[in-house]
Amino acid sequence: MALLKLNELKKELKTLEQKELMQLISDLYKVNKDVQQYLSNRFKGEEAIKDLYEKTKKIVENEFFPNRGFAKMRLGVARDAISNFKKLSSDDGKTIDLMLYYVETGTKFTNTYGDIEEKFYNSMVSMYNKVVNECNKSEEFYNIFKDRLYLIVSETDGIGWGYHDDICAIYYSLDWLEEDE
Secondary structure (H helix, E strand, O other): OOOOOHHHHHHHHHOOOHHHHHHHHHHHHHHOHHHHHHHHHHHHOHHHHHHHHHHHHHHHHHHHOOOOOOOOOOHHHHHHHHHHHHHHHOOHHHHHHHHHHHHHHHHHHHHHHOOOOHHHHHHHHHHHHHHHHHHHHOHHHHHHHHHHHHHHHHHOOOOOOOHHHHHHHHHOOOOOHHHHO
């Protein structure tokens, strides 16, 4: 399958008239949910991003604590939803919030139902590490999320597979901790 390269696409788009461009964008909007969301975010702004944020948060929650039935714990579904939010919104603060929510919800799940498999904890640790890395880049993000980051440390106490130890090691690697003391 031969896909257009971006520079080839731009060359083709330059040959179209405004009416043709509008039709092309309208057609894309009709056939692709991501395009619908992207354009909604672009033109409706914060209202559309907030709506997407709430939908993404619900997807994460439903993988662990669905309204009906049993948890499916499809970690890939939850992670993909967060990744999709990041791609469509470009809102770093809300993305970090969702990443942290993923770890909080996973930790709550294991505290509610008991020990899970190592792969589960590795996913939680990986996401927590990404959040800490983002907080190390930005004191503003650290200040926003520091209480929740520490709460995860205390909530993981006693959980197996080295989960608590890994979370502690990552937490105490935060650059801003020394300034808080």
